[in-house]
Amino acid sequence: MNFQMADLQLLAPHIVVLATALLVLLAEAFCKGERKGYLAYLGIAGIVVAALLTPRLFGPQRLGFSGMLAGDGFAAFFYFILYAVGILTLLVSQNYLRDERFEHGEYYALVLLALVGMMLMAGATHLMVVFLALETMSIAIYALAGYFRTERSVEASLKYFILGGFASGFLLYGIALIYGACGTTQIYDVMAYFKALPALTSSPMALAGIGLLTVGFGFKVAAVPFHAWTPDVYQGAPTSVTAFMATGVKAAAFSAFLRVFVVAFQGTHVEWSGVLWVLALLTMTLGNLTAIAQTDVKRMLAYSSIAHAGYLLVGLVVGTPEASSAMMVYLLAYAFMNIGAFACVIMVGRYGQENTSLDAYAGIGFRFPALGLAMAVFMFSMAGIPPTAGFIGKFLIFKAAVHEGYYWLTILGVLNSAASVYYYLRVIITMYFKPSPDEPAVDGLRVGPSAALATVLAGVGVLYLGIIPGGIIKLAEQAVRFMG
Amino acid sequence: MLQNYIPILILFLLAAGFGLGVVVISMFLGPRRPDPSKLSTYECGMEVEPGARQRFDVKYYLVFMAFLVFDVEVVFMYPWAVRFQKLGLFGFVEMLIFLLILLVGYVYIWRKGVLEWE
Amino acid sequence: MMLAMFFLAAGVAVLGALGVLLCRNPIHSALGLVATMVSLAVVYLLHHAEFIFVIQLMVYAGAVMGLIVFVIMLLDIRREEAASSRFAPGKVVGVGLAGLFFVAILVPFTSRLTGRMGGMTESALERIGSVQYLSDQLFGPYLLPFEIASILLLVGLVGAVTLAKKKL
Numbered sequence: 001m002n003f004q005m006a007d008l009q010l011l012a013p014h015i016v017v018l019a020t021a022l023l024v025l026l027a028e029a030f031c032k033g034e035r036k037g038y039l040a041y042l043g044i045a046g047i048v049v050a051a052l053l054t055p056r057l058f059g060p061q062r063l064g065f066s067g068m069l070a071g072d073g074f075a076a077f078f079y080f081i082l083y084a085v086g087i088l089t090l091l092v093s094q095n096y097l098r099d100e101r102f103e104h105g106e107y108y109a110l111v112l113l114a115l116v117g118m119m120l121m122a123g124a125t126h127l128m129v130v131f132l133a134l135e136t137m138s139i140a141i142y143a144l145a146g147y148f149r150t151e152r153s154v155e156a157s158l159k160y161f162i163l164g165g166f167a168s169g170f171l172l173y174g175i176a177l178i179y180g181a182c183g184t185t186q187i188y189d190v191m192a193y194f195k196a197l198p199a200l201t202s203s204p205m206a207l208a209g210i211g212l213l214t215v216g217f218g219f220k221v222a223a224v225p226f227h228a229w230t231p232d233v234y235q236g237a238p239t240s241v242t243a244f245m246a247t248g249v250k251a252a253a254f255s256a257f258l259r260v261f262v263v264a265f266q267g268t269h270v271e272w273s274g275v276l277w278v279l280a281l282l283t284m285t286l287g288n289l290t291a292i293a294q295t296d297v298k299r300m301l302a303y304s305s306i307a308h309a310g311y312l313l314v315g316l317v318v319g320t321p322e323a324s325s326a327m328m329v330y331l332l333a334y335a336f337m338n339i340g341a342f343a344c345v346i347m348v349g350r351y352g353q354e355n356t357s358l359d360a361y362a363g364i365g366f367r368f369p370a371l372g373l374a375m376a377v378f379m380f381s382m383a384g385i386p387p388t389a390g391f392i393g394k395f396l397i398f399k400a401a402v403h404e405g406y407y408w409l410t411i412l413g414v415l416n417s418a419a420s421v422y423y424y425l426r427v428i429i430t431m432y433f434k435p436s437p438d439e440p441a442v443d444g445l446r447v448g449p450s451a452a453l454a455t456v457l458a459g460v461g462v463l464y465l466g467i468i469p470g471g472i473i474k475l476a477e478q479a480v481r482f483m484g
Numbered sequence: 485m486l487q488n489y490i491p492i493l494i495l496f497l498l499a500a501g502f503g504l505g506v507v508v509i510s511m512f513l514g515p516r517r518p519d520p521s522k523l524s525t526y527e528c529g530m531e532v533e534p535g536a537r538q539r540f541d542v543k544y545y546l547v548f549m550a551f552l553v554f555d556v557e558v559v560f561m562y563p564w565a566v567r568f569q570k571l572g573l574f575g576f577v578e579m580l581i582f583l584l585i586l587l588v589g590y591v592y593i594w595r596k597g598v599l600e601w602e
Numbered sequence: 603m604m605l606a607m608f609f610l611a612a613g614v615a616v617l618g619a620l621g622v623l624l625c626r627n628p629i630h631s632a633l634g635l636v637a638t639m640v641s642l643a644v645v646y647l648l649h650h651a652e653f654i655f656v657i658q659l660m661v662y663a664g665a666v667m668g669l670i671v672f673v674i675m676l677l678d679i680r681r682e683e684a685a686s687s688r689f690a691p692g693k694v695v696g697v698g699l700a701g702l703f704f705v706a707i708l709v710p711f712t713s714r715l716t717g718r719m720g721g722m723t724e725s726a727l728e729r730i731g732s733v734q735y736l737s738d739q740l741f742g743p744y745l746l747p748f749e750i751a752s753i754l755l756l757v758g759l760v761g762a763v764t765l766a767k768k769k770l
Contacts, residue, residue: 173707562733
């Protein structure tokens with residue numbers, strides 16, 4: 001038997017989150033009443049317990065379950081990003097669902113189950129576990145996207161499901177080809193096999209496998225040209241789910257993307273980095289250029305999330321430990337600023353009327369100063385203006401790229417970043433300098449204690465990472481060192 | 485090993501041959517004198533309204549989905565049962581955890597009334 | 603004999619797949635898919651994967667196909683038939699890309715397999731295909747994927763209820 005009790009330590013955070021999800025599901029089944037918003041707090045309690053169990057994993061790498069799950073700093077760092085995403089999403093959702101009068105336990109259970117899938121993706125060191133975890137996450141998200149049952153919500157769910165199923169097929173076929181080329185799907189064994197057999201780097205089978213894996217992961221992180229689903233799905237899904245998708249799915253997909261490409265395929269870095277170079281540039285440019293043309297804030301944020309995937313891909317192209325740790329800091333920063341921005345978008349809307357068009361934002365900066373300030377902080381951070389988290393993330397990634405001599409990619413990335421300032425600042429300008437119409441679309445904010453807390457937490461996160469990022473950066477660098 | 489499957493192949497061919505054969509034979513041997521009442525769905529004078537092609541209730545989907553999930557669950561139990569002795573207590577606990585997670589799903593759909601035909 | 607069986611099964615699988623694409627009636631397409639599933643099961647059997655053969659027949663050709671037929675019946679088919687088969691430039695591009703992809707997935711097989719060679723003798727295959735071996739693997743080294751599978755099934759169940767139950 002190749003199982004030891006010590007392996008359970010690696011799985012402890014996942015078990016806690018899973019157990020919480022099961023509890024939420026049972027509570028939904030047995031507790032009377034239509035309003036189950038309090039289950040969000042049960043979920044948060046579970047995530048906090050899991051977070052208490054995670055620091056033990058920080059340290060040298062241990063593999064468990066026959067080399068299928070890693071307990072290392074890399075996984076632990078991503079777990080913490082995912083905990084932040086989970087807690088903020090649950091807080092934001094609690095308020096939002098109550099206002100939309102559709103509070104059911106299934107929502108919270110699915111968020112927690114998706115979180116388990118994401119965490120397994122971050123810890124997986126075996127392509128089969130990566131695939132199963134990705135499916136667990138994805139199916140939960142498909143259901144969440146259609147949670148509101150309005151026409152647009154269901155359309156978003158269906159589009160995401162059909163294209164996502166197709167992309168999973170690519171991923172699975174890629175895994176099969178890698179198995180054909182290497183005879184194993186364990187990530188460290190694949191790495192060793194590529195090292196032992198240099199001829200493999202020119203084998204069409206291995207390269208086709210890597211290509212198909214790129215498609216599969218590229219779809220999940222919304223990289224161009226696999227991004228076509230993103231705007232419609234992000235716009236149609238409930239706003240809290242959009243925030244969860246944009247941050248959680250992206251973090252989880254990039255964690256697996258990193259471990260598979262930077263570790264398992266490090267022997268073929270020359271081959272795949274060229275392809276990803278083009279993808280990164282296309283993703284940044286197309287995301288930003290299309291975002292400029294948007295007049296709907298939710299859709300604009302969808303395109304901006306494509307652009308952010310482009311910046312993150314720059315880190316993957318570089319592929320050094322420095323770039324990997326930069327991506328981790330970036331993803332943490334992105335979690336805070338993106339969920340924060342979506343929390344503001346939720347607050348501007350009201351029951352049955354989302355108010356996501358830019359015109360609705362005219363003049364609300366002065367009428368609701370706190371909301372205006374929060375939205376401004378998140379927009380500045382997304383644009384990468386100091387002293388915010390977004391600046392630190394972009395700075396670290398481009399620094400790593402320059403160190404490896406990717407000058408052109410850096411220049412194009414910075415130009416893109418400059419272009420993106422236009423549409424982020426436009427939101428701020430609309431909020432503060434456009435006079436509000438005589439009959440403003442927004443006559444009050446839907447703000448509850450949980451949403452306010454989430455916004456404050458996200459804002460504090462953005463500013464903390466922006467002003468004193470030293471500790472987190474050091475932690476990320478240590479985490480990458482243990483990746484192997 | 486594959487020789488073991490030859491009887492199944494023969495059975496398959498027999499079944500397919502019988503199914504096809506009956507259709508073909510009746511096509512050649514049976515007299516065909518169609519008239520409108522013979523061609524109607526039921527030869528009792530009633531028109532079928534609104535026809536078989538109507539939309540079914542989404543309840544069917546839910547019940548079938550539940551069936552599919554537990555069908556796959558049982559599939560996993562087959563290899564476990566084959567090796568039950570050798571897997572011992574460890575295998576038993578593994579299967580218990582597997583079943584427990586799905587049992588929560590079962591309790592959930594039961595309490596939610598998915599299994600009731602409203 | 604084995605090779606003839608393989609080509610027969612593979613041929614039926616391809617024909618079934620073409621039937622899925624070309625049939626106008628969705629139920630006929632579903633029947634084409636059944637043919638594909640069954641002949642794939644035969645291919646698995648020829649690879650000595652007995653257990654997978656049975657699963658393919660029971661779960662895919664049986665249960666999953668049943669679900670697909672139910673879903674077809676949930677939809678209003680008559681309206682679907684009216685709106686189809688119109689020429690569009692998107693279709694040409696789609697067919698072109700699909701053809702390109704088809705060529706791309708054939709490329710790997712122009713080179714020889716680089717994986718572990720020589721291990722897959724007839725007797726080794728027979729051992730690996732057996733339920734006993736699968737069971738030892740599934741409940742031994744592969745226990746984590748096995749447990750994740752139960753989470754995946756649970757997510758599928760809860761997701762279906764969330765989307766389709768009339769009164770949540």
